[in-house]
Amino acid sequence: MKPFNVLTAVAVPIDQPNIDTDRILPARFLKKSRNDPDYHKFLFHDVRFCEDGSENPDFILNQNAYHQAGILVADRNFACGSSREAAVYALIANNIRCVIAPSFGDIFFSNSFKNGNLPIIVTDEISQNLRRQLREQPGAEITVDLPAQIITAPDETKFPFDIDPARKERLLEGLDDITLTLKYENDMAAYEKNRAASRPWSIPAS
Amino acid sequence: MAKTLFDKIWDDHVITTRDDGEALLFIDRHYFHEGSFHAFDFIKQEGRGVRRPDLTFGFMDHYVPTLGTDVADPEIRNMIDLFQKNSAEHRLTHFDMGDPEQGIVHVVGPELGLTLPGVTLCCGDSHTSTHGAMGAFSFGIGASEVAHVLATQTLWQRKPKSMRVTVNGKLGFGVSAKDLILAIIAEIGAMGGTGHVIEYAGPAIEDLSVEGRLTLCNMTIEAGARSGIIAPDEKTFAYLEGRKYAPKGKAWDDAVIHWQTLKSDEDAVFDKEVTIDGNAVAPTVTWGTSPEEASPVTGSVPDPARVADTAQKAAMEKSLDYMGLTPGMKLQDVKVDRVFIGSCTNARMEDLRLAAAVLKDKKAKVPAMISPGSTAVKRQAEAEGLDKIFIDAGFEWRNSGCSMCVGINGDLVGAGERTASTNNRNFQGRQGKGARTHLVSPAMAAAAAITGCLTDVRTLMKEGV
Numbered sequence: 227m228k229p230f231n232v233l234t235a236v237a238v239p240i241d242q243p244n245i246d247t248d249r250i251l252p253a254r255f256l257k258k259s260r261n262d263p264d265y266h267k268f269l270f271h272d273v274r275f276c277e278d279g280s281e282n283p284d285f286i287l288n289q290n291a292y293h294q295a296g297i298l299v300a301d302r303n304f305a306c307g308s309s310r311e312a313a314v315y316a317l318i319a320n321n322i323r324c325v326i327a328p329s330f331g332d333i334f335f336s337n338s339f340k341n342g343n344l345p346i347i348v349t350d351e352i353s354q355n356l357r358r359q360l361r362e363q364p365g366a367e368i369t370v371d372l373p374a375q376i377i378t379a380p381d382e383t384k385f386p387f388d389i390d391p392a393r394k395e396r397l398l399e400g401l402d403d404i405t406l407t408l409k410y411e412n413d414m415a416a417y418e419k420n421r422a423a424s425r426p427w428s429i430p431a432s
Numbered sequence: 433m434a435k436t437l438f439d440k441i442w443d444d445h446v447i448t449t450r451d452d453g454e455a456l457l458f459i460d461r462h463y464f465h466e467g468s469f470h471a472f473d474f475i476k477q478e479g480r481g482v483r484r485p486d487l488t489f490g491f492m493d494h495y496v497p498t499l500g501t502d503v504a505d506p507e508i509r510n511m512i513d514l515f516q517k518n519s520a521e522h523r524l525t526h527f528d529m530g531d532p533e534q535g536i537v538h539v540v541g542p543e544l545g546l547t548l549p550g551v552t553l554c555c556g557d558s559h560t561s562t563h564g565a566m567g568a569f570s571f572g573i574g575a576s577e578v579a580h581v582l583a584t585q586t587l588w589q590r591k592p593k594s595m596r597v598t599v600n601g602k603l604g605f606g607v608s609a610k611d612l613i614l615a616i617i618a619e620i621g622a623m624g625g626t627g628h629v630i631e632y633a634g635p636a637i638e639d640l641s642v643e644g645r646l647t648l649c650n651m652t653i654e655a656g657a658r659s660g661i662i663a664p665d666e667k668t669f670a671y672l673e674g675r676k677y678a679p680k681g682k683a684w685d686d687a688v689i690h691w692q693t694l695k696s697d698e699d700a701v702f703d704k705e706v707t708i709d710g711n712a713v714a715p716t717v718t719w720g721t722s723p724e725e726a727s728p729v730t731g732s733v734p735d736p737a738r739v740a741d742t743a744q745k746a747a748m749e750k751s752l753d754y755m756g757l758t759p760g761m762k763l764q765d766v767k768v769d770r771v772f773i774g775s776c777t778n779a780r781m782e783d784l785r786l787a788a789a790v791l792k793d794k795k796a797k798v799p800a801m802i803s804p805g806s807t808a809v810k811r812q813a814e815a816e817g818l819d820k821i822f823i824d825a826g827f828e829w830r831n832s833g834c835s836m837c838v839g840i841n842g843d844l845v846g847a848g849e850r851t852a853s854t855n856n857r858n859f860q861g862r863q864g865k866g867a868r869t870h871l872v873s874p875a876m877a878a879a880a881a882i883t884g885c886l887t888d889v890r891t892l893m894k895e896g897v
Contacts, residue, residue: 311574340576
């Protein structure tokens with residue numbers, strides 16, 4: 227996993243609430259390999275491209291100022307719905323490594339951390355403030371400083387943010403979860419032995 | 433200290449807790465499907481195996497065809513091949529295409545007695561919340577966590593908050609668990625449960641069948657919650673006893689003794705409490721592109737002009753524009769182009785019986801299809817003669833799979849087509865690019881098929897069904 231430290235990038239405002247992961251990555255692309263050279267095109271595909279494959283000029287990511295965006299600033303309940311981790315893969319394929327929103331779909335939120343993508347929860351007011359600035363200055367940059375837990379807005383206002391300390395550490399170091407977990411092998415083996423003895427019914431019959 | 437039902441299951445599964453507060457949870461059941469191929473790739477790349485094949489089960493549902501067994505599309509064929517290859521390589525019990533136990537993971541898990549009260553259960557599918565209806569702690573995960581469970585049979589989790597939704601009264605004539613959950617989501621919002629596990633309680637919940645409870649917990653994810661959960665009771669035990677993978681003999685007796693303790697203590701405190709009047713719930717339909725955008729079928733399409741909040745107003749306008757609806761029009765004047773009965777939400781026996789009761793001796797005005805929740809449900813429905821009622825009414829009687837709920841097997845709603853569907857998501861493009869979905873109960877779907885419009889099923893049922 228690629229570590230995350232400080233990111234300064236063009237940020238794009240996504241103004242609609244409840245953007246679901248079907249919208250972020252339509253289901254028909256779920257069968258694609260992550261190595262597909264077109265993976266970046268799957269992101270927001272059905273709103274981003276017209277029937278003939280050309281870019282929909284009305285979709286914000288297609289506007290010149292936002293083409294190089296590395297950060298999304300979204301409205302509430304971003305990436306709700308399906309558990310598809312491919313929604314995160316599609317963001318990463320577009321070099322988008324951070325999403326800032328008042329709230330997220332729970333599973334997307336977890337999936338993001340596993341892939342070196344930082345989801346940041348801010349208040350409604352901060353989300354609106356950032357999106358207003360980004361609309362007023364298309365192509366403006368935001369800086370996300372993970373070690374300091376500070377977002378710097380285009381107008382230089384600084385907004386501190388909270389993050390789970392365990393998740394922060396893993397993002398900063400780009401640590402692989404399974405290797406870390408297996409350090410608890412003794413605890414895991416003891417638990418499994420005890421569970422089989424104390425709750426024998428929990429092992430499937432037949 | 434007094435504990436909630438969820439606290440009890442959580443505490444029973446903590447292997448260790450780190451200084452930072454994250455707990456390593458043991459996972460009793462891990463279900464996978466064709467879409468889980470990324471996770472098998474991850475463990476392969478790292479040279480890891482499956483730690484507990486005895487607790488890991490595969491279900492062919494997402495890409496499986498619902499007509500015959502031929503798969504022409506090479507990419508879909510590849511999904512099915514990968515599922516078979518990964519199952520064989522790791523020697524995992526799996527329910528393949530053509531298997532008499534094949535079906536949708538969230539229907540078959542409880543049906544085979546694999547899903548039990550008091551277990552932790554994960555699957556790389558958001559509707560894993562379904563299994564909470566049996567008194568399990570079940571939740572959907574992404575591919576990285578699927579790989580973690582495959583390799584370690586554990587997950588790192590921070591304990592979610594608790595919420596209780598108490599439903600008083602009794603659901604009325606023609607009102608089902610689907611209407612109730614749509615009404616609950618409309619009330620608390622599509623993020624009303626975020627960060628919480630929702631326990632459903634109260635007389636209307638006790639009154640629900642196990643299948644109705646599965647529908648309720650299934651759509652709990654649409655309120656943003658980590659999971660839904662219901663205290664197991666005599667109905668749960670009666671449902672499970674004798675099922676293929678359920679405990680037998682002494683193990684069964686021991687299990688029931690433990691399961692009887694799985695309820696929230698009288699004085700348990702929840703982080704959030706919501707009360708719903710079950711008597712007041714009407715047959716409910718969605719009019720927008722989020723499950724929270726739902727109203728009683730007797731109502732009208734809402735008017736964004738009457739919404740004060742500008743962001744909410746803009747969102748509503750976008751939803752209505754996508755749905756092609758005019759503010760103020762009666763919901764029962766909305767014409768549908770097709771009807772779909774199926775999915776992990778509403779394709780169990782009770783659902784099919786309710787739909788058949790409405791459709792008996794009637795004809796569908798629009799194209800309609802049914803994909804039963806499992807091959808076993810299909811067999812049972814045929815034994816009861818329900819297939820004849822559906823076919824006589826003009827429905828297509830398909831095989832079991834996720835089918836038109838997610839459309840990735842090729843069962844799609846056309847662009848601009850409007851459908852009354854029993855599935856769980858009315859998201860833009862969910863049932864096909866440009867498809868317009870109205871979520872309804874199975875009885876309401878049957879009613880819409882007969883009239884060609886969204887219809888209050890109670891009016892048809894009074895007419896002598």
